Amino acid sequence: MTQLQRARAGEVTAAMKRVAERENRSIEFVREQVATGQAVIPSNHSHESLDPMVIGREFSTKVNANIGNSETTSSREEELTKLHTAVHHGADTVMDLSTGEDLDPIREMNVEHSPVPVGTVPIYEALKRAGDVEALTPELLLEVIEKHAEQGVDYQTIHAGVLMEHLPLTEGRTTGIVSRGGSILAQWMEEHGEQNPLYTEFESICEIFHEHDVTFSLGDGLRPGSLADASDAAQFAELDTLGELTRTAWEYDVQVMVEGPGHVPMDQIKGNVERQQEVCDGAPFYVLGPLVTDIAPGYDHITSAIGATEAARAGAAMLCYVTPKEHLGLPDEEDVREGLAAYRIAAHAGDVANGLPGARDWDDALSRARYAFDWREQFDLALDPERAQSYHDQTLPGDNYKDARFCAMCGAQFCSMRIDQDARDAGDLDALDSLDETTNLETTSAAEVNRPPVGTHDTEQLPQQSLEEYTADH
Ligand code: SF4
Numbered sequence: 013m014t015q016l017q018r019a020r021a022g023e024v025t026a027a028m029k030r031v032a033e034r035e036n037r038s039i040e041f042v043r044e045q046v047a048t049g050q051a052v053i054p055s056n057h058s059h060e061s062l063d064p065m066v067i068g069r070e071f072s073t074k075v076n077a078n079i080g081n082s083e084t085t086s087s088r089e090e091e092l093t094k095l096h097t098a099v100h101h102g103a104d105t106v107m108d109l110s111t112g113e114d115l116d117p118i119r120e121m122n123v124e125h126s127p128v129p130v131g132t133v134p135i136y137e138a139l140k141r142a143g144d145v146e147a148l149t150p151e152l153l154l155e156v157i158e159k160h161a162e163q164g165v166d167y168q169t170i171h172a173g174v175l176m177e178h179l180p181l182t183e184g185r186t187t188g189i190v191s192r193g194g195s196i197l198a199q200w201m202e203e204h205g206e207q208n209p210l211y212t213e214f215e216s217i218c219e220i221f222h223e224h225d226v227t228f229s230l231g232d233g234l235r236p237g238s239l240a241d242a243s244d245a246a247q248f249a250e251l252d253t254l255g256e257l258t259r260t261a262w263e264y265d266v267q268v269m270v271e272g273p274g275h276v277p278m279d280q281i282k283g284n285v286e287r288q289q290e291v292c293d294g295a296p297f298y299v300l301g302p303l304v305t306d307i308a309p310g311y312d313h314i315t316s317a318i319g320a321t322e323a324a325r326a327g328a329a330m331l332c333y334v335t336p337k338e339h340l341g342l343p344d345e346e347d348v349r350e351g352l353a354a355y356r357i358a359a360h361a362g363d364v365a366n367g368l369p370g371a372r373d374w375d376d377a378l379s380r381a382r383y384a385f386d387w388r389e390q391f392d393l394a395l396d397p398e399r400a401q402s403y404h405d406q407t408l409p410g411d412n413y414k415d416a417r418f419c420a421m422c423g424a425q426f427c428s429m430r431i432d433q434d435a436r437d438a439g440d441l442d443a444l445d446s447l448d449e450t451t452n453l454e455t456t457s458a459a460e461v462n463r464p465p466v467g468t469h470d471t472e473q474l475p476q477q478s479l480e481e482y483t484a485d486h
Pocket residue numbers: 417418419420421422423424426427428429430
């Protein structure tokens with residue numbers, strides 16, 4: 013039985029209990045969210061090392077990290093290192109998008125070692141085995157999908173929403189079809205003159221997914237690859253089909269989330285999220301970015317984290333990270349770290365803005381440690397503790413500086429938090445409340461705050477004119 017089936021039957025599973033504990037929500041709330049399809053717990057029966065987690069708009073926003081090799085780069089050892097890096101830096105799920113060598117051992121190794129759900133895109137392996145797009149068959153696609161399910165993959169991207177009827181709608185696009193799965197299926201449909209096999213075989217896929225409790229991640233094969241193509245007729249036609257497929261999967265008691273764009277201007281993101289939620293009856297929305305501008309290759313973890321924050325605020329449930337290498341190359345370990353940091357910030361910022369219970373506690377705890385000059389606590393609480401400490405220690409490495417009431421940014425004399433605390437301790441702030449022309453500023457902390465740095469503003473040699481005299485002279 014699947015988590016959805018059990019939730020619908022009123023049963024509470026061990027995974028639901030664990031999720032409730034991790035999210036600090038009631039077990040009944042978790043069960044009800046899963047039962048109504050508003051949340052998913054991707055958890056293949058065969059994934060033994062999994063620590064169950066939940067994806068849904070009522071829960072903390074999750075972040076996925078894509079890992080995997082390509083035809084040109086990466087080895088088994090590097091892939092395992094990437095998995096560990098992703099989990100270490102806070103990925104809530106990982107997708108193994110390998111398209112190079114050793115697909116089976118890498119996938120099995122990832123599932124065996126991963127405490128987070130593992131997702132795949134089976135059409136990549138199917139194409140590799142077929143040799144070329146024309147040789148792909150529905151039977152081969154189903155065979156690969158079933159194998160991934162048997163290997164313990166928790167969710168699979170299935171691009172079943174790209175239909176023959178949608179393809180003419182992509183004419184005139186600036187960047188055509190940019191999804192790998194979408195472009196493969198479009199070519200297959202054109203060459204065969206037949207409907208998308210993932211659509212025609214969708215119910216067979218539901219049966220496989222039901223048996224192993226694999227969650228659908230309904231792929232957005234026609235997502236926009238540029239701002240110019242955002243929110244166009246092709247994208248929304250596919251979304252309508254994804255809504256239909258969501259309901260079909262639910263009839264089979266199979267869990268579903270829906271993938272979304274891509275490249276979208278800021279002002280269209282909220283509308284995109286709300287449209288998906290309406291069309292797909294609240295099934296969790298899993299968005300890639302979106303990138304809010306096309307102009308910054310090399311910095312697309314930033315362009316997309318801006319869009320991801322807006323998407324999280326609008327109700328997206330999971331964010332697929334983008335690394336600085338997007339559009340340029342295969343991410344390495346450091347790119348995985350950078351991408352995850354950007355996306356965990358986006359997810360958390362969305363949760364804080366949405367008032368998710370407890371989300372702000374982290375911010376408040378870090379701020380208290382910061383104001384108390386508790387440097388060790390600050391590092392521990394930081395999103396990336398190692399980065400925070402290494403930046404601090406670049407300039408003030410000594411252990412004594414871990415208790416210092418300043419850092420190298422402003423220095424001891426100009427540390428505003430120290431000055432503020434000294435002023436409060438001395439009761440100066442009360443005095444400054446009643447500031448008037450009789451107040452002797454020299455006796456208050458205001459004098460210290462306003463004193464120029466030694467040796468940098470020597471005013472002795474400047475003309476000692478009043479403003480009126482200066483204005484008269486000029
Ligand atoms: S020196 Fe500046 S940055 Fe550093 S702790 Fe003080 S106020 Fe903050």
